[in-house]
Amino acid sequence: MTLSDDMPLQHGDPRTLSKDEIDRLLGHQVLARIATCDDAGEPHVVPVAFLWDGESMWIESSTTARKAQNLYKNRRCMVSVDGTQGGLRFWAILLKGEAELITAPVDHVREIVTRIYTKHLGAEGVLAPQPQAMIAAEHVVVKLTPAKIITWDTTHSPLPLFG
């Protein structure tokens, strides 16, 4: 990256992302990081695959995973989906709210997990033995319908990053 003095002026001013940009960015194969906290008030954060339907974020988990164990006791969570294009150019979508944990009906849960994996692996990739074995396992699906969405964008063009 070439540094010039007008670059940060051009790119350093943050703007917010439109609903359409949020939907498009969250439709890409990027990771989300979900933060939860345990009953001692200690935070936990972990990267996850997810599906965004325009209103809710769907994340696959299991009953033994720490994020699910934390959420069973305290449904509050916050998620960061973000990216950097180098230097001061980055974007972030932060979602905050209370999660629902869904374990039944099993067919519905498997359908959601299949949709999450299909997003990240493609329609053919999801048919491979390993993802199919993972889909057949037991799941807890975390559904976050954010009460608040905060966005920043100093790239002024996060979308072309994904082609």
Place this chain on the structure above:
Amino acid sequence: MNDETRLRSEARMLRRDEIDALLAFPMLARLATARDNKPHVVPVWFDWDGESLWIANDKSHRKIAELRVNPHVAVSIDQTCGGLRFWAVLMEGQAELIEEPEDFVREVTERIYVKYMGKGAMGLPTLQRMLPEGELILVKFTPTKIITWNDADTGIGPIG
């Protein structure tokens, strides 16, 4: 444990030298804090010195207010390599807030900016404006627990 098993289990963790090499790249870390049982997470710039993660901040930021009440933090530094393959370095522990000496705070802050913006960064008036005198604070986080995953099957390193 036969060789194959050993190799496979090793492949799912990152070695110490790999962690140090990956964290030297100008990637984002996601810093999670909590107050009153409400989790908070934001992407941040950082410097890793092999033992501690240093994060520069403005004293007025929310995460600083949270850390004054509850020093527990969790950090994820991770990257997808396509599909469901990714690597991650997850850290947990307690953070310290360092406000002085001011020269030291500024020196570490500048080191972080140079990591992300290059050597010429500190000459930029815009950056100088982002580092107001007397308003800087450092978060020093020495993790007591580090968990790593490496599902990347084609060598690791930041992409793009």
